[in-house]
Amino acid sequence: MQTMSKCRLPGRLAILLTLACALGAAQAQAREPEAAGEGVQVGKMSSLRNLVPQEQLEASAAQQYTAMKQQAQQQNALMPDSHPQVRRLRAIADKLVPHAVRWNPHAAEWKWEINLIASKDVNAFCMPGGKIAFYTGLLDGLQLTDDEAAIVMGHEIAHALREHGRERAAKSGLANAGAKLAGIGLAAILGIDANLTTAATGLGANLTMLKFSRDDESEADVVGLDIAARAGYDPRAGVALWQKMGKSSQNAPPQWLSSHPAGQNRIVEMRKQLPAVMPLYARTKGVPQKSLPPYRSNVKDIAPIS
Numbered sequence: 001m002q003t004m005s006k007c008r009l010p011g012r013l014a015i016l017l018t019l020a021c022a023l024g025a026a027q028a029q030a031r032e033p034e035a036a037g038e039g040v041q042v043g044k045m046s047s048l049r050n051l052v053p054q055e056q057l058e059a060s061a062a063q064q065y066t067a068m069k070q071q072a073q074q075q076n077a078l079m080p081d082s083h084p085q086v087r088r089l090r091a092i093a094d095k096l097v098p099h100a101v102r103w104n105p106h107a108a109e110w111k112w113e114i115n116l117i118a119s120k121d122v123n124a125f126c127m128p129g130g131k132i133a134f135y136t137g138l139l140d141g142l143q144l145t146d147d148e149a150a151i152v153m154g155h156e157i158a159h160a161l162r163e164h165g166r167e168r169a170a171k172s173g174l175a176n177a178g179a180k181l182a183g184i185g186l187a188a189i190l191g192i193d194a195n196l197t198t199a200a201t202g203l204g205a206n207l208t209m210l211k212f213s214r215d216d217e218s219e220a221d222v223v224g225l226d227i228a229a230r231a232g233y234d235p236r237a238g239v240a241l242w243q244k245m246g247k248s249s250q251n252a253p254p255q256w257l258s259s260h261p262a263g264q265n266r267i268v269e270m271r272k273q274l275p276a277v278m279p280l281y282a283r284t285k286g287v288p289q290k291s292l293p294p295y296r297s298n299v300k301d302i303a304p305i306s
């Protein structure tokens with residue numbers, strides 16, 4: 001737990017905060033018309049998740065999120081609504097959220113929230129029910145462009161939409177998850193994305209928390225790219241994002257390598273999805289795909305991505 005010491009927030013809250021993403025008051029909208037086979041393809045959600053009542057899980061997540069915000073505020077770590085970076089994140093969320101409901105009809109009722117937490121942790125999360133947080137260590141530390149922030153947000157939203165936390169809860173035998181979550185704070189169930197944290201900082205390596213599985217991570221990458229592309233964000237930014245992650249992790253402790261060797265694989269897998277998502281991006285931008293220029297990040301050592 002000493003690895004959390006960089007975070008200003010103590011104990012369990014710090015863990016909860018580690019991967020939160022935040023959302024504005026965007027409203028989910030009706031499903032858009034879709035050509036058959038358009039976009040990415042993923043399998044069915046596990047029916048095991050039905051063992052855990054959705055309302056209970058979302059209510060518990062909302063409670064934890066409120067507690068997190070309160071504690072962050074006490075630490076002067078909750079960035080105000082007027083902060084430019086908060087406004088930027090909420091503007092991105094406003095574009096992404098309308099594309100959430102195609103992945104999960106319940107999302108139409110979610111009360112989305114997005115907040116920014118001052119913390120060195122490289123982290124973002126979306127809890128069940130659409131409660132998102134970003135950490136400044138990710139947004140500012142990696143100098144995320146709008147496209148890259150949208151890829152992260154899409155990934156975190158995808159965990160919630162695909163109900164990965166609920167599935168984890170069911171597989172852990174937490175049928176009465178709502179009653180137990182408050183006491184133990186199992187991270188992945190609440191949408192805390194330990195994998196992302198670990199990837200960039202090594203922070204997650206010592207945490208005795210339930211993580212999303214590698215399959216969940218891959219699925220969140222794929223679905224997140226689809227959501228971001230439909231919202232008009234360049235999916236190739238996902239490649240740049242993980243290149244930045246890789247560079248930022250070069251000073252991470254050795255356990256990072258053993259616990260998280262997947263960064264390069266994620267880039268390979270994301271590239272495989274580009275043929276499915278680039279047409280969506282081009283359509284939203286209103287231009288022919290072949291006329292799109294390469295994606296350019298904002299740091300010199302990441303080459304343009306075509």
Ligand SMILES: [Zn+2]
Binds near residue numbers: 156193196
């Ligand atoms: Zn994840």
